[in-house]
Structures are given as structure tokens and as C-alpha cells.
Amino acid sequence: MSKRTRKESPKTRSGAAPRAESSKSVQTPLSKAHPASAGKAKKRTAKATPVAANSAARKPSSGKTKVPAQPALIEGLRAPAFRLPRDGGGTISLADFAGENLVLFFYPRADTPGCTREAIDFTRLSSAFAENQCAVLGVSADPPKAQEAFRDKHQLVTPLISDEPHEMLRAYGVWGEKSMYGKTFQGILRTTVLIGRDGLVIRIWRNVRVDGHADVVLAAVRALAL
Numbered sequence: 001m002s003k004r005t006r007k008e009s010p011k012t013r014s015g016a017a018p019r020a021e022s023s024k025s026v027q028t029p030l031s032k033a034h035p036a037s038a039g040k041a042k043k044r045t046a047k048a049t050p051v052a053a054n055s056a057a058r059k060p061s062s063g064k065t066k067v068p069a070q071p072a073l074i075e076g077l078r079a080p081a082f083r084l085p086r087d088g089g090g091t092i093s094l095a096d097f098a099g100e101n102l103v104l105f106f107y108p109r110a111d112t113p114g115c116t117r118e119a120i121d122f123t124r125l126s127s128a129f130a131e132n133q134c135a136v137l138g139v140s141a142d143p144p145k146a147q148e149a150f151r152d153k154h155q156l157v158t159p160l161i162s163d164e165p166h167e168m169l170r171a172y173g174v175w176g177e178k179s180m181y182g183k184t185f186q187g188i189l190r191t192t193v194l195i196g197r198d199g200l201v202i203r204i205w206r207n208v209r210v211d212g213h214a215d216v217v218l219a220a221v222r223a224l225a226l
Helices: 003-014 016-058 113-124 126-131 144-154 167-171 213-223
Strands: 083-085 091-093 101-106 134-140 160-162 175-180 183-188 191-195 201-205
Touching: 083 160, 101 113, 101 213, 113 126, 113 134, 113 144, 113 213, 126 134, 126 213, 144 160, 191 213, 201 213
Parallel strands: 101 134, 134 160
Antiparallel strands: 083 091, 101 191, 175 183, 191 201
């Protein structure tokens, strides 16, 4: 081997060509492999996150749907408006009694013992309420036909209106949980509401006891004129 050959051989092994080859092998994974793997990781994260969120949203907490409690009616506030069918046909609205005092007695079910006594008592005092410029309405969730049968059977004279969808009953805070014989259910809480000539709620009687109740309400109406 000549002296020239021996001088060139080491330069070839440690020269620019090997460095360029080394640079190429290092740049390839950084510029091509890494962005691709990062992109796949982002896609996996983007797909997984909504699924987890949706699963958490669909998972029920207790297995039961809770119905928000209806705010109770408050004395001094404006009475909620309504328009409902009545016994004998037609409808009755709160606006029909503008400028007049109005008593609404809410009863759980037509032709049951307590509701019958209450309706008969308001009928007995109907002329006294009229003398004091106060109208009286009975309200329940019974259909109009049931109200008519109730009226005819007991010769009731107070109009009876029907709220089968329970919208007015909820607005007045008289539809809620009840219990009987160890069972709980949704129904009408026996309540009476006195509304003034200006449409504001004057008095509310809750958890009404039927005996003597109509007389107590009449006394409250008479006190308005004093």
C-alpha cells in the first residue's frame, strides 16, 4: 500500500460522509415518526374523552327520577291564572271573577266521604257567601263527567272545575306526596284559598279538616267587609 492510500483511508472512515449518514438516521424518526405517533395519541384522547363524559351523564345516580318540588303559594302574592272545564260544560277562569272575592276549595276526589261533606257544607252556605260578594269554586282532578255525577247525587250548587293535567293544582301548590295505609302516592292536598278583589291571595288553609271548615272560611270572608 502506498503512502497516499494510507493517508486517505482514515479520512474516509471519519470524514463527512459518515457524519451525513448519521445525521440522516437521527432526523428520520424525529421528523416523521414522532409527529405521526403524537397525532394518533391525540386522536385516541379525543375519542375517549366524550365517551367517558357521555357514560357519566347517562349513569343514573339513584335509579329514580326526582321531580322538582313545586313552590308553595304565598299569601299576598297574585293568584295564578287558570282556565278549566267545569261541570255542565264550558270553562271557568280566574279572570271571570275580577273585582270579586273568590274561594277555591281543593278536594282530593269527588264523592268520597270527606270531600262530600266539604262540598255539601259549602253548598249549605252558598247564599251567605253570595251576600258577602264572594264566589265559591270546588276544584279536583276528576273529569267533568265525574264532577257532574257528584253534583247531581248530592244536589251541589257550587261550580266544580276539573284539572286533569294537574297544572293549576301544581301552580297553587296543592299537588304533592300523600300517604295512606303505609303507601305513598301523588295527589291533592286538601287546601282552601281565599282570593281578594284585586287578585291577590288573602288566606290559605292547608291540611284542611272538613268538619266546620266552610263556616271558618265564611267568617274570614265576612271579616273583609269590616
